[in-house]
Amino acid sequence: MANEELIAALQDADAVRYGDFELSHGGTSDYYVDKYLFETDPDCLQLIAEAFAERVGETKLAGVALGGVPLVAVTSVETGNPYVVARKQKKEYGTANLVEGRLDEGEEVVVLEDIATTGQSAADAVEALREAGATVNRVLVVVDREEGATENLAKYDVELESLLTASDLLDAE
Numbered sequence: 001m002a003n004e005e006l007i008a009a010l011q012d013a014d015a016v017r018y019g020d021f022e023l024s025h026g027g028t029s030d031y032y033v034d035k036y037l038f039e040t041d042p043d044c045l046q047l048i049a050e051a052f053a054e055r056v057g058e059t060k061l062a063g064v065a066l067g068g069v070p071l072v073a074v075t076s077v078e079t080g081n082p083y084v085v086a087r088k089q090k091k092e093y094g095t096a097n098l099v100e101g102r103l104d105e106g107e108e109v110v111v112l113e114d115i116a117t118t119g120q121s122a123a124d125a126v127e128a129l130r131e132a133g134a135t136v137n138r139v140l141v142v143v144d145r146e147e148g149a150t151e152n153l154a155k156y157d158v159e160l161e162s163l164l165t166a167s168d169l170l171d172a173e
Contacts, residue, residue: 003163004043006047007172011081013041016169025118031170035114048142049074051163052112055140060103061111062086064125067114071142073111082135084109086125098128107132116141116160119149123156131167143169 010016014037021032038044052075061083063072069085076083084101103109109129113122122139131134139153144162153160 003047003051004172006044006051006163009041009044009047009074010038010169011166011172013037013044015044016173023117027037027117027147029145031166033115033145033166033169034109035067035142038142039067039074039114045070045074048163049078050111052140053078055161056081059108060084060134060167061130062099062109062111062125063100064111064113064121066090068112068125069095071114072112083131086111086128088121088124098131099134103132103134104130107134109136111158113141115143115145116149116153116162117145117147119152119160120128122149122160123158125152126153126156126158 015034017032017034021029023029048071057081061072061076061081063069063083065085067085072083082105084099084172111122111125116122127159128138138159141162143164145166150160
């Protein structure tokens with residue numbers, strides 16, 4: 001069952017929009033979930049942190065830059081679990097790390113992400129984390145658009161778990 005309180009909070013934040021939208025993977029959609037509206041809303045962030053906290057146990061967290069960073073930060077505060085950030089590409093200065101923060105070889109990490117469409121950005125983060133020595137078996141997202149992310153992540157032996165699906169959000173309208 002969908003989290004009705006979270007759906008209401010996303011709606012109150014005007015994070016679910018209708019029209020013609022181009023998505024990051026190049027496809028188009030007649031609806032859009034605006035992560036910047038829900039990730040900058042304290043009520044949404046609190047509900048997301050609480051919901052993620054129920055699912056992560058004591059596992060180290062990882063956020064996918066940029067959208068996953070606010071989510072992993074509030075979840076870290078909620079749980080007391082430390083976190084790392086997986087960059088999309090190495091920075092050209094400083095340490096030039098792809099994964100920022102403390103990560104021990106073999107340490108189990110759960111990836112937190114905002115929205116999954118194809119799941120490719122989460123898959124890229126999983127690969128970066130694994131290259132850095134982490135064990136990654138799960139990705140948690142706020143919204144699964146139900147457009148192939150589960151199947152794509154399964155190719156990486158990773159389970160996708162979502163707080164909400166596109167069907168949950170669209171059925172609530």
